[in-house]
Amino acid sequence: MYRLLFTQVLRRFDAETVHHATVRALAVLSVLPFVRRLLFRWLAPTDPALRISAFGVHFPGPFGLAAGFDKDAACAEAVAALGFGHVEVGTITAHAQPGNPRPRLFRLSGERALVNRMGFNNHGAAAAARRLRRTRGVPVVVGVNIGKTKVVPEAQAAADYVASAAQLAPLADYLVVNVSSPNTPGLRNLQAVDLLRPLLAAVKEVADGTPRRTPLLVKIAPDLADDDIDAVADLALELGLDGIIATNTTIDHRGETGGLSGRPLKSRSLAVLRRLRARVGDRITLVSVGGVEDVDDVWERLLAGATLVQGYTGWIYNGPFWASRIHRQLSRRVRRHGLKSITEAIGRTA
Numbered sequence: 388m389y390r391l392l393f394t395q396v397l398r399r400f401d402a403e404t405v406h407h408a409t410v411r412a413l414a415v416l417s418v419l420p421f422v423r424r425l426l427f428r429w430l431a432p433t434d435p436a437l438r439i440s441a442f443g444v445h446f447p448g449p450f451g452l453a454a455g456f457d458k459d460a461a462c463a464e465a466v467a468a469l470g471f472g473h474v475e476v477g478t479i480t481a482h483a484q485p486g487n488p489r490p491r492l493f494r495l496s497g498e499r500a501l502v503n504r505m506g507f508n509n510h511g512a513a514a515a516a517r518r519l520r521r522t523r524g525v526p527v528v529v530g531v532n533i534g535k536t537k538v539v540p541e542a543q544a545a546a547d548y549v550a551s552a553a554q555l556a557p558l559a560d561y562l563v564v565n566v567s568s569p570n571t572p573g574l575r576n577l578q579a580v581d582l583l584r585p586l587l588a589a590v591k592e593v594a595d596g597t598p599r600r601t602p603l604l605v606k607i608a609p610d611l612a613d614d615d616i617d618a619v620a621d622l623a624l625e626l627g628l629d630g631i632i633a634t635n636t637t638i639d640h641r642g643e644t645g646g647l648s649g650r651p652l653k654s655r656s657l658a659v660l661r662r663l664r665a666r667v668g669d670r671i672t673l674v675s676v677g678g679v680e681d682v683d684d685v686w687e688r689l690l691a692g693a694t695l696v697q698g699y700t701g702w703i704y705n706g707p708f709w710a711s712r713i714h715r716q717l718s719r720r721v722r723r724h725g726l727k728s729i730t731e732a733i734g735r736t737a
């Protein structure tokens with residue numbers, strides 16, 4: 388059904404136009420309590436065997452929506468009502484900014500992939516904070532992903548992240564420092580440990596200072612050399628971060644400029660997860676994202692050591708019930724393997 392809608396209708400429209408229409412529809416859904424609750428009851432993961440705790444936060448299931456879909460924290464409740472176990476909103480920058488000129492989002496349908504060069508279009512931290520303060524009608528775990536404002540020079544990057552963190556950390560279930568998007572000039576240079584250490588230390592001070600101590604994670608690119616992955620992992624341990632999210636989109640492709648996501652990213656994302664797990668073991672939470680398409684992919688990431696798994700591009704190609712389906716299939720798989728809880732699967736093949 389969704390495949391027909393996608394090939395016959397959605398694909399004929401510009402990808403970003405469809406995206407904005409979807410977010411608007413979900414934003415409306417987010418404020419319609421009756422429909423939202425009905426969907427939530429029908430689609431959200433409720434199997435106790437799927438519950439996972441990570442860095443002190445309780446997730447109803449391991450599979451969540453990656454950053455970049457709900458950039459302005461407009462529709463997290465509706466996303467949760469459709470079956471995602473958490474929603475990472477953002478990337479949010481301290482100052483509102485328009486992002487790159489359109490077109491900036493491209494479908495590669497044959498490869499089940501997307502290329503984007505959105506460039507952190509968002510309404511800024513203050514607007515996001517106002518939205519996040521609204522009471523939530525359904526339980527939803529919300530991670531907040533922050534990035535650097537484009538016009539802010541590298542030398543002032545830490546202060547810019549701190550400005551966002553100060554407004555958003557108290558409202559987040561977890562906070563993510565994004566230094567890995569390819570569409571803000573120079574951003575990924577911040578992954579170099581000498582620049583990353585003071586930046587993460589400054590944001591951590593803010594996150595540690597909130598009433599509930601907000602867990603802090605860092606999101607990395609798939610294009611880092613293996614030694615650099617190890618260096619970021621070591622730094623995360625040294626600073627006492629709560630987790631690493633791997634990976635963002637890759638610039639290792641031809642065609643339109645921007646970051647590639649979806650199926651072509653799968654093997655590299657999995658390789659980065661395995662490398663991280665080998666380095667840090669279970670001392671820090673690993674969140675795996677990149678090219679996840681179905682329950683087999685999610686299962687593989689859990690076995691390889693991810694505590695949480697995220698997806699974005701797969702949602703575009705698999706339709707609204709994708710996350711709910713994956714959670715239902717995970718429930719069956721947990722039982723088939725004779726496990727009492729999905730947590731027993733984590734790291735089994737690591």
Ligand SMILES: Cc1cc2nc3c(=O)[nH]c(=O)nc-3n(C[C@H](O)[C@H](O)[C@H](O)COP(=O)(O)O)c2cc1C
Nearest residue numbers: 453454455478503634635648649677678698699700
């Ligand atoms: C259109 C689009 C926008 C994105 N924007 C962000 C973003 O703002 N911040 C971020 O950390 N990641 C962003 N991402 C990356 C995703 O969160 C994810 O890391 C990446 O797409 C790999 O997962 P996937 O293959 O399941 O899509 C974006 C991805 C897409 C496709």
